Amino acid sequence: MLPSRDYVRVLDVLRKGLEDIAVKETSITYIDGKMGRLFYRGYSIFDLAELSSFEEVSFLLWKNKLPNIRELETFKKTMAEQREVPGQILEYLAKIDPSSNPMDVLRTTVSMMGTADRSDSDNFEKSIRLTSKIPTIITSFHRIRAGLSPVQPDSSLTHASNFLYMLTGQKPSEVEEKTMDVVLILHADHEMNASTFACLVIASTLSDIYSSVIGGISALKGPLHGAANSEALKMFLEIGSPDNVEEYVYKRLSRKERLMGFGHRIYKTYDPRALILRSYADKITSVKGNRNLYEIARKIEEIAVRSLGQKGIYPNVDFYSGLVFYSLGFSPEFFPTVFASSRVVGWTAQVMEYLNDNRLIRPKAIYVGDIEKSYVPIEDRS
Ligand SMILES: CC(C)(COP(=O)(O)OP(=O)(O)OC[C@H]1O[C@@H](n2cnc3c(N)ncnc32)[C@H](O)[C@@H]1OP(=O)(O)O)[C@@H](O)C(=O)NCCC(=O)NCCS
Incomplete structure (x- = not known):
């Protein structure tokens, strides 16, 4: 049996929590942690929060440019058309134990969406689908838990306005809509956080984008991250x-x-x-x-x-x-799901960027146990 220390190569570096380790180059999000600055595709978060919309920011993160009027109108329409969820998901939401953790429910329903999606759509189209449908899932479960019926999405409303409309059944005021829009913009991406990294690990195996998003939801659920x-x-x-x-x-x-x-x-x-x-x-x-x-x-x-x-x-x-x-009317157990409804844009943008230059993510561990131990038959163990 070798003493464990002999087995550890001196050149191995252990970075607990992968702190300061870069996993990819990106042109999506830049964080200046010292000065407290944040940029999406080079645009300051202060400008985007004040002047942009969640739909425009989604386009920017996915497509790496601000849309012109025509592009934005077409894109908004495409997003709005994708809001309805399959009946099978609504049936599941109606049956599930109402005390279930909403993040678990979101994870399961995204998995159901992935199972049902046999289309040959590309990852961009699937990302729109996910981003448009997740608010419908969240608000339907929120209402079912409260003994209310889900509200059908209204395609004439903006993403933020429709989200609140499906939550409360009332068209939101201007200040409510703007607040919701801003909160979604602010959560849309944040460089290499734990949930985004989880998405990339899954994507790097050439699994599918739904599986990546399920990984992101699972990582976001924890109290050190999205909760x-x-x-x-x-x-x-x-x-x-x-x-x-x-x-x-x-x-x-x-x-x-x-x-x-x-x-x-x-x-x-x-x-x-x-x-x-x-x-x-x-x-x-x-x-x-x-x-x-x-x-x-x-x-x-x-x-x-x-x-x-x-x-x-x-x-x-x-x-x-x-x-x-x-x-805005969300119960505390649902906050991480609202975070996820916006971060799905960043997860999928980061996955698509990573896949342009994919390399299987396979770090290593530094082994500190023993080796060559003699196997003791069970009857001889004390
Ligand atoms: C987010 C977080 C995990 C980052 O932690 P980190 O970079 O690993 O920092 P560390 O855990 O090494 O903490 C460094 C020091 O700050 C202290 N600290 C960190 N976050 C703290 C907090 N929220 N409240 C009080 N002290 C805190 C630690 O106790 C530690 O103090 P010490 O050096 O005297 O032991 C951590 O700040 C945290 O747990 N925050 C609360 C959860 C939260 O808000 N998460 C959302 C993140 S967007």
């Missing part, structure tokens, strides 16, 4: 009043517990998406009458930035997105 938004909102609800914030935050930090919606592997300053969402959270809570939650969030931010800022821990996108989703 931090619901955890942050639950924290605001638990605190209950701005007067309780100080005690809560200090208690939590003294117990070495993390504040959800704070910290980021890349950003060591404010996540620009958190800054944009903060202003939308401000607007939407003013009209929705849940101002108390916004004031709680602001106070947490103030105290936590004072305590953690020197370590580079600042609010990330999830800190305010949960509050925005909640104000």
